[in-house]
Amino acid sequence: MRPWRSRRPLTPAIDSTRGSSVNSLQRRCVVDIAAARAVLARYMLPVEPEQAGIINAFGRTLAQDLASDASVPPRDEAAKTGYAVIASDTACATRESPRRLSVLSTASTFSKRIEPGTVMPVREGEPLPEGADAVVATADCYRPEQGPEVLVFIETEPGANVVPAGSRLPAGEVLLRQGCVVGPVEMEILAMLGRHGVAVRRKPRIGVLTTGAGVVDILEDVKPGQSRNAARYALIGMLLDSGCDLGRLIHVRECRVGLERALAQCAGCDAVIVALASNDKHDAALEALSSVGTRCFDRVQIAPGGACAFGIA
Structure with missing residues (x-):
């Protein structure tokens, strides 16, 4: 009602x-x-309308439109666990003729950026380091004894295994309309927007x-x-x-x-x-x-x- x-x-x-x-x-x-x-x-x-916390808003009717004030994700993210790479460094890579690339430590001084000829370990959902434009999945490479180099067995394209910035929630897009009833999905969206409180009827x-x-x-x-x-x-x-x-x-x-x-x-x-x-x-x-x-x-x-x-x- x-x-x-x-x-x-x-x-x-x-x-x-x-x-x-x-x-x-x-x-x-x-x-x-x-x-x-x-x-x-x-x-x-x-x-x-009145203000209600995100939990108390469950089952209530929104009194205002809600838009995202920032992109989600804010930066490109890894879609798979593996190594962040520069796609051009993997050109012509095969299992018979892999490309050998240097592994940068995530704790090193250069952990926020990779250069040509280097890669960096990333987990699914982590932001890509600067300079990287693709991710090679763990199944498509081999790092002998966790040494300083990794062998890449496939050629990748820019954007491979990458979740682009803003692909889930573009900045400024209206996600919830006034009049909708707050349910589980709406609560998830409120949490993604960082809204601990919201105007409801x-x-x-x-x-x-x-x-x-x-x-x-x-x-x-x-x-x-x-x-x-x-x-x-x-x-x-x-x-x-x-x-x-x-x-x-x-x-x-x-x-x-x-x-x-x-x-x-x-x-x-x-x-x-x-x-x-x-x-x-x-x-x-x-x-x-x-x-x-x-x-x-x-x-x-x-x-x-x-x-x-x-x-x-």
Whole structure:
């Protein structure tokens, strides 16, 4: 579910078939599914952004585009373990006629640059020393007794076994778009960018109100004619699965008066879901909604589930 919050309309809700406010039980607004979705889209806005650490950002919605501020890798890297070489030094090399090249120690003064006729050991993922333009894999050469020279058995081309600078992430490229949900792949990209914190949308805070005199909580004993409040926990599961925070969780036994009181207690929530125990309580719930805000529609043309209303406060 997309993060959202409600906002007060600029004008009262209008029944498109009657041209009048629907904040009266004498004037009902019944809409089809498309119209209901249009109303929801009109009055739902993204919640405000906040900063979250990379771990706490998991499952949250990004509030900004993220671009790489540097190339990855920043320099050419070895794609295989072997020896960094100047490709032209391997010209015409074969197993029958290998090229003999001097091995520079990685701890030597010249460890950051190789000259013609020299090579340097590199591991996969290490940056190439200056002057090198290719890597000969360990399987294609032989260094007798780890001596000062290595025999190269193949001719290489510039760029062979090399990961070019910026080939994974070019500098300035947008990698994550605003609105995407942070998952494992997105966390890896954030780590590659060095982002220990990121702007994400605050989790919407949703209240859940359930009703019914014969509905009891899961810790209460069920008497004849009663049932457990399973709907509450189904709604809670759906909200948590959608990335929401839970607001007030209230069960109301007296429908209208209790709902009005419970809705007032949910003033700090971004939205409130009211689950009725039966459809015959729908009118009482509409009256309670009218007392705290504006009803936008009262029913939806769908079965089952038509007793679905939406309002704003």
